[in-house]
Amino acid sequence: MMEFAALWMVALVGIYLLVYLMNKRTPVPPGCENLDQSCGGCHLITCTRNPIHHEKEESHL
Amino acid sequence: MEIFTIAITAILINNIVLSKFLGICPFLGVSKKSSSALGMGLAVIFVIVTSSIVTFGIYHLILTPLEIQYMDLITFIVVIAALVQFVEMVMKKFLPSLYKALGIYLPLITTNCAVLGVALENIKYDYTFGQMLVYSISVPVGYLLVIMLFSAIREKLDSAPVPNAFKGNAIALIVAGLMALAFSGFAGLV
Numbered sequence: 001m002m003e004f005a006a007l008w009m010v011a012l013v014g015i016y017l018l019v020y021l022m023n024k025r026t027p028v029p030p031g032c033e034n035l036d037q038s039c040g041g042c043h044l045i046t047c048t049r050n051p052i053h054h055e056k057e058e059s060h061l
Numbered sequence: 062m063e064i065f066t067i068a069i070t071a072i073l074i075n076n077i078v079l080s081k082f083l084g085i086c087p088f089l090g091v092s093k094k095s096s097s098a099l100g101m102g103l104a105v106i107f108v109i110v111t112s113s114i115v116t117f118g119i120y121h122l123i124l125t126p127l128e129i130q131y132m133d134l135i136t137f138i139v140v141i142a143a144l145v146q147f148v149e150m151v152m153k154k155f156l157p158s159l160y161k162a163l164g165i166y167l168p169l170i171t172t173n174c175a176v177l178g179v180a181l182e183n184i185k186y187d188y189t190f191g192q193m194l195v196y197s198i199s200v201p202v203g204y205l206l207v208i209m210l211f212s213a214i215r216e217k218l219d220s221a222p223v224p225n226a227f228k229g230n231a232i233a234l235i236v237a238g239l240m241a242l243a244f245s246g247f248a249g250l251v
Contacts, residue, residue: 001127001128001129004127004128004129005129005131005132008123008124008127008129008132008136009132009135012135012136012139012140012143013139015139015143016139016142016143016146019143019146019147019150020143020146022146022147022150023146023147023149023150023153026150026153026154027153028153029153029157029160029161030157031157031161032153032157032160032161035161035165047090047168047169047172049165049168049169
């Protein structure tokens with residue numbers, strides 16, 4: 001059964017990567033380009049849209 | 062009758078936020094405005110129902126026949142993350158207006174443990190497909206109800222004379238605690 005579990009895990013990661021890349025390559029519809037900037041930020045810093053991440057990127061530059 | 066009991070229990074008595082303390086992060090983070098709370102609540106309903114159907118199917122059609130049920134937790138985590146990506150992609154391509162309304166909340170869903178909690182509870186309680194569907198709709202409806210009530214209270218609190226030491230998250234947590242106490246009064250309803 002261990003081999004099934006390992007194969008299943010590989011398949012899952014593969015599916016995730018595939019869907020992630022497909023999502024990344026899908027163009028954003030017109031009018032939605034600045035959704036990230038419309039986010040004022042909340043206490044959830046794990047969210048990729050939180051402005052704290054953009055501030056970090058700018059400070060690295 | 063059993064379906065009705067499952068629904069009332071999930072919405073009021075065993076509310077996912079106030080009784081099981083799941084999904085607290087977005088509950089506190091996105092409840093400052095009622096409009097944001099409504100968007101988040103609707104996105105949670107959509108993702109929980111979809112992810113429950115998918116994870117229920119995967120458990121019974123793949124994990125059980127292969128006898129790898131112990132992989133349920135890791136499977137559900139990856140499936141939910143992939144599902145959120147997929148939903149975002151479909152919305153971008155075919156439902157741009159919905160993407161504009163909910164798109165900002167979708168990344169938050171992956172950090173919402175209520176989604177994983179419901180997927181695991183569907184298996185734990187050994188629900189049939191119909192029961193799972195009712196439970197998976199009722200839980201996020203309870204989430205929407207509570208986050209809307211909480212955001213309405215927080216909007217009022219903005220203009221209330223709150224002592225400095227209690228401003229912000231402190232008073233929000235006290236309000237959440239009082240709401241949990243109030244909701245505990247529903248125990249024994251069904």
